[in-house]
Each structure stands twice: as C-alpha cells, then as structure tokens.
Amino acid sequence: MKKEIIIAGFGGQGVLSMGKIFAQSALMEDFEVTWFPAYGPEQRGGTANVTVIVSDERISSPIISQFDVAIILNQPSLERFESAIKPGGILIYDGYGINTPPERKDISIYRIDAMDTAATMDNVKSFNMIVLGGLLKVLPIVKLENIIQALRETLPSRHHHLIPMNEEALRKGMEIICPVHTL
Amino acid sequence: MTQENKEGKYVLLKGNEAIAMAAIRIGCDGYFGYPITPQSEILETLCLEKPWETTGMVVLQAESELASINMVYAGGATGKRVMTSSSSPGVALMQEGITYMAGAEIPGVIVNVQRGGPGLGTIQPSQSDYNQSTRGGGNGDYEVIVLAPASVQEMADFVETAFDLAFKYRNPVIILSDGIIGQMMEKVMLPPFKARKTAEEIATLYPWAATGRDLKRKNNIFTSLDLDQERHERHNIHLQKKYAEIKENEVLYEEIMTEDAEYIVIAFGSAARIAQKSIEDFRKEGIKVGLFRPITLWPFPTKQIARLAEKTKGMLSMEINAGQMVQDIRLAVEGKTPVYHYGRMGGMVPTPEEISDAIKNLLIKE
Numbered sequence: 001m002k003k004e005i006i007i008a009g010f011g012g013q014g015v016l017s018m019g020k021i022f023a024q025s026a027l028m029e030d031f032e033v034t035w036f037p038a039y040g041p042e043q044r045g046g047t048a049n050v051t052v053i054v055s056d057e058r059i060s061s062p063i064i065s066q067f068d069v070a071i072i073l074n075q076p077s078l079e080r081f082e083s084a085i086k087p088g089g090i091l092i093y094d095g096y097g098i099n100t101p102p103e104r105k106d107i108s109i110y111r112i113d114a115m116d117t118a119a120t121m122d123n124v125k126s127f128n129m130i131v132l133g134g135l136l137k138v139l140p141i142v143k144l145e146n147i148i149q150a151l152r153e154t155l156p157s158r159h160h161h162l163i164p165m166n167e168e169a170l171r172k173g174m175e176i177i178c179p180v181h182t183l
Numbered sequence: 184m185t186q187e188n189k190e191g192k193y194v195l196l197k198g199n200e201a202i203a204m205a206a207i208r209i210g211c212d213g214y215f216g217y218p219i220t221p222q223s224e225i226l227e228t229l230c231l232e233k234p235w236e237t238t239g240m241v242v243l244q245a246e247s248e249l250a251s252i253n254m255v256y257a258g259g260a261t262g263k264r265v266m267t268s269s270s271s272p273g274v275a276l277m278q279e280g281i282t283y284m285a286g287a288e289i290p291g292v293i294v295n296v297q298r299g300g301p302g303l304g305t306i307q308p309s310q311s312d313y314n315q316s317t318r319g320g321g322n323g324d325y326e327v328i329v330l331a332p333a334s335v336q337e338m339a340d341f342v343e344t345a346f347d348l349a350f351k352y353r354n355p356v357i358i359l360s361d362g363i364i365g366q367m368m369e370k371v372m373l374p375p376f377k378a379r380k381t382a383e384e385i386a387t388l389y390p391w392a393a394t395g396r397d398l399k400r401k402n403n404i405f406t407s408l409d410l411d412q413e414r415h416e417r418h419n420i421h422l423q424k425k426y427a428e429i430k431e432n433e434v435l436y437e438e439i440m441t442e443d444a445e446y447i448v449i450a451f452g453s454a455a456r457i458a459q460k461s462i463e464d465f466r467k468e469g470i471k472v473g474l475f476r477p478i479t480l481w482p483f484p485t486k487q488i489a490r491l492a493e494k495t496k497g498m499l500s501m502e503i504n505a506g507q508m509v510q511d512i513r514l515a516v517e518g519k520t521p522v523y524h525y526g527r528m529g530g531m532v533p534t535p536e537e538i539s540d541a542i543k544n545l546l547i548k549e
Contacts, residue, residue, distance in 0.1 A: 020368065024195050027370045033195070035368035039221060040307065061460035062367050062453075065534040 001056050003141060004064050008049035008081055009073025009094075014128030017154075018071075019050035022132060024150035025142040026054040034062040047076055054141060071135060075099055088183065092134055101180075109180040110138055117176055118169070123162070126169035133173020144170060193370040198332070198360060199224035201339040201371050202268065202294055207234040209343040210379040212263035213241040215254035219270045220306040221362035222296035226268070238379055248273040252280030252293070259284065259291040260405045262385040262392030264346050268294035270362075271312050272303050275320060281355050282321025285422070286407030288391075290349035292342070294358045296365035299530035307530025308362030310454060313507035316359050317481040324419060326426045328356040328433065329480040331451040335369035337478075343374060352429055353391070359480060361503070363453035363532065435478035436487055440466065444473025446546045447491055448538075449512055450501040451477050458501045460535035461542060472542060480508070488515040495520050499546045501538055502526045 005022075009015045016037050023035040037050045051067075053059050066086050072078045072093040078100070085091055087106045095101075096115035114130035136144060147170060151163050196204065203225045206214060216226050226244060234240035245251040251267040258265030269277065274295045284291055295316065299309035316329045328348050332338045338360060345356040386394045393403045409415040439459060441447060450458040455476040465472040475491060477484050492498065497520055500509035506524040513522050525541035527533045533541075 020195070023368060027193060027195050033368075033370060035195070036363065037366060039362065039366045059369075060463060061457040061535050062363065062369075063457050063532055063534060064460070065536055 001054075001141070002059075003054045003068045003139065004066070005052045005054070005069040005071070006049060006067045006081055006084070007052065007071040007073075008047065008077035011046045011048040013048070013073055014125065015048045015073065016050050018128040018132050019052045021147060021150045021154055022135070022142070023052050023054070024154050025146040026052075028146045028149060029142055031056060031141075032059050034059050036062040047074070049077065049081075069135070069139060071131060072102075073131070078102060090138060092131070092138060092177070094131065105181070106183075108138075108182045110134065110177050111180050112173060112177040114173060114176075117172060121165075121169065121172070123165055126165055129166045129169035130173035130176070133170035133175075134177035135173075136170065137174040137177050144174075191372075193372055195368050196335060196339075196371050197224055197366060197368050198335045198338040198364040199296065199366070200228045201335045201373070202342055202358070202360075203228035203232065204373050205339040205342040206266060207232060207238055207240055208374050208376050209346065210238070210264060210377040211240055211266060211342070211346070212379055213243070213254075213258050213265040214267065215243050215245045215251040215258075215265065216267050216269065217245050217248050217251055217273065219273045221298055221308070221365050222268050222270050222294070222360075224365070225294065225296075238376075240379070248276040249280070252277035252284075255291040255293070256280055256284050256287075256289055256405075259289040259349075260287070260393050262380075262389040262394060264290075264292075264350070264380070266292035266294065266342075266346075268296065270296050270298045271300050271309070271315075272298075274312065274315065278315075278320030281327060282319060282323055282325055283407045284355045285319075285321070285325035285327065286323060287405045288353040288422075289355070289405060290346075290353050291355050292345045292349055292358065293355060294360065297359065297361040299528065305530035306362070308366075308453065308532055309504060309528070309530055310361055310452060310502050310526075311504035311507070311528065312359065313451075313480060313502065313504060316357050317483070317511070325422065326354075326429070326481055328352070328354060328429060328482070329359050330356065330435070331359045331478060331480050332364055333452050333455045333476065333478075335364065335367065335371045338364060339371050339373055348433060350389070352425060354425070354429075359452065361453050363456075430482040433479060434482050434484050434487070436484040437476040437478060439474040439476070440471075441473035441475055441491060443471055445471045445496050446542065447473050447475055447495045447498045448501055448542065448546075449475045449477070449488065449498055449508070451480060451508065453532075454501050454503050457533060457535055458538050461539040464535070464539055465542065470547070472546075477508070483511045483515070485511070485515040488512055489517070489519070492516040492519040497521045497523065497546045499542060500524045501533075501541070503532060504528060
C-alpha cells in the first residue's frame, strides 16, 4: 500500500498541520511516511501545500508530481493540482470560494463544505479537522482514535482542552463529505 | 514543533529538528548560530528544548555567521564538542573560520542546509555548495570531511558521526544537507542520551586541548600562522598525511541495485532520493539502472566509482546544481565510460519523471 497525497489551500487554513497530524497517525500505525511542505514565502493569505506519502515500504522520493489523492481548499490550488491527480485517483475539495468546479471524469470527486460547517461550530479553526475527517471517510487507512492520539502527541499540552472539539470536527467531516462523481 | 521522544520509539521530525535533538542527545557541548532559512528550526528547536537546563549544553544566537564559526574555533580548541549551522550564503561567510580551523587542527561541526545561489540566491533547496564544501572557499591546502545525509534519520545519525570524525582527525566536518531534507518530516529514531565529556575526560582524551595547564605542561597554543616557512611546510606535510589517511579509511557510500546495472546514476543527499524513484520505475520496465550514492563527498568514493565504470555503459550525475560532483566522477572514471550530468538550478527541484527523461535521453539514448 502506498498513497501519495497533496493538501493545498490558503496559508493559515491549517494545511501543514493537517498533513502533520495525518502523517503522525500513519507513523503510529507503523507506516513509512514523508511530509514535505512548500516552504517558500507562504503565509496567511498566500497559497500553501504539503505532500504526504504513506507507504508500507521505504519511501524513495519525497518529491512527486502525480498524486493518488488531492485535497483542494481554494481555486488557485484546484487549477494547479486537478491535472496532477493520477487517473483513478481521488479529489476532495471544499466548495467555498470555488468558482469553477473540477471537471475530470477519470477520477472520483468528493465535496466537503468544511468552511461553511466550521462557521457554525464553536471554533472556526476546527476547519482543517473537518477536512481531515472527510479524508478519513474516503480513505480509511488510519484509525480515528489514532488521529486523536496524534493530536495529543503533536499539540502542546496547553491546547489539549481543544481535543474534544477537534474530535467533534473530525466526526462532522466524516458525516458531511459527499460524492460528486465516483468511479 | 518538537516533541518528547519516548525511548526506543520512532518520532516524526523535520530534518532540522532531528539535527538539534540529536546534538543534545549525543553530548554536544555547544551550538552557536545565526538564523537563516531553510535551517532556522535547528536554533529554534534548541531554544525550545532548553538543553542548558538538562545536559548543560550551551546554545547561543551569535551576532553573525562570522562570530558563530569563530566561537566554534574557540570551543573546539578547548576540546569541547561544538557546532554551528547555517545555509549557503551564511556558510560562505564562514569559510575563513573553516580554513583557520583546518590549519590549527581544531575539531568542529558545521551544518549547511543548502539553498539556491549564487549570492543571497533563494530560500528554495539546492545542492550548489558541493564545490564550496569539498573544494573549500577558504585559502590554503586543506580538506574538510563532508557528510551528505539523504534522510531525516541520517540527519540525526550523522551528528555523532561528524563529531567522532572531527575529534579522531582534529579537523572540521561539514554535514551538507539541503532545504528538502531540512524541511521534510520523516520518522526517525533518535540516538540514546550520552553524557557530555567531563573536564577530566577532555584533559585525558585530548592532551592537545587548551584546558588550563596548572604549570604542569607547556601551553597549548592554537594558531594557523607560522612565519618559519620550513616548519610551516612540515606542518603542511603533516596535514596532507592526515588527509591521505582519511581518504584511505573514511569513505562512505550506498549502492542500490548496482550489481547487475548497465547504467549507473550517481547522486547524493536529497537528489539520491528523487533519483531512486525513477530507478525503481526503470526496473519495473526491466531496464537495469542502478544508483550509487556517495555519503562522504570528501573523501570521495573514487575507487568504488572507478570499479563500477568498468562494467557499465554510462553514468549520469544527478545533482541539484549546474554540474559540480560530475567533475569528481569524471576524475574517478578516467574516460572508461561516458559521464553525463543532469540538474536544476536556482531553487528548482527536479521531479522523478524529469530524471527518468534525462536517463532516457542522455544515458540510454534508445
């Protein structure tokens, strides 16, 4: 099993930390894992992306140009990465701010309205955990309880009181993700 | 950012974080550095971990790279395990200190997490300091041992390797990484904790060190200056003998699927990781391409490459630069097989597909 995943959106959306928590939970399930961010002058408001590779064998290149799964959180990222998904792959996108929805017919497409849902929850910062919940539903390669454990291990202890809220967001994401076009 | 490592468990860390965590664990005495992307997490992690409260390791943000390397000069002269880190333009500033260390035979570790040049260049990854590291930007006939990690695990492991070599040979050692290995996260097993050497241990192990003489012996004086040219030539001959010994004993490399390979790709550090993926793709098609990865860039695995050259149809040097290591490969191969180069510059990183095209177009040509 090897999954090559790109997560792309605006800086400040929690793209890198979402990737990190996913990578941490994959590590806890004894997978090999690489996490490589675009580390340019990305910042709040700019674009940000991270490549996460999860495999049961040693991973050679952390740099890849074709992905099994793309999680797309804004229009510029959709334009950049829709064509980089392998045929038969998966595209998950947040509908918020997407003017031109994805059109490919040779991949499975899921929509998750995480931005709108986060606005109705107590903490809008739970946005990235809603999206991660959606990924977990579509690609259940790590267990939910290991994501919770990964949160516990990666968050400083002063933020541990936020873990129940993040768990709720993860479950919400699993609930609200919906197929647009599946193979 | 960082996290506690439960003993004997894998943790997820950036390459830069792994360097810092490993330094604390292997008994490093001091770190002196000045922030620069893409390696600032080394200093940041050390500040978060506060090793001065646990192992007693000193961590200091110096006022500049020049100050950092000269602090390493001084710390190394007292027999302490001290290090600095920077990225390409910062390491360029350190070249004077490095040649002085080589001349005065002072051990120390310099980490270079490379970015694109020349000049201030870019913050994106590059391998264009191969010549800076192996040829030296400093003056005089000197050599620096250069280790090139290709994974976060090797970032952690090579800190101790570097210190061991630095003290074995009383010579500066460079860990030549880049923005890819520095910024990426992988799982890593950190080295076990080792106590820092005590003053008594240092005085016994390193009689050359400036440890305070208590009127029992002559002063240990560190200088790279000697106005007596005959004596200075003798010193140079001594250094060259030491370098020959290092060349003989310390070459490190990794071979992947080279045994039956008709074509060989040679790459170091992050480039080797990317190249490996395209080699795996060729193997799926039944095309016998292998990967040779120099781990020490100086001493360079000249003999090993010369041996491979005798049984291959061609070699491709894949570097994220304009073609620097390729010169050492050609010197090793001595025309026995054609040697090509493929690379990107200025912070651009090649994809595995690009490398596959280069292997097809330059090497296989069918």
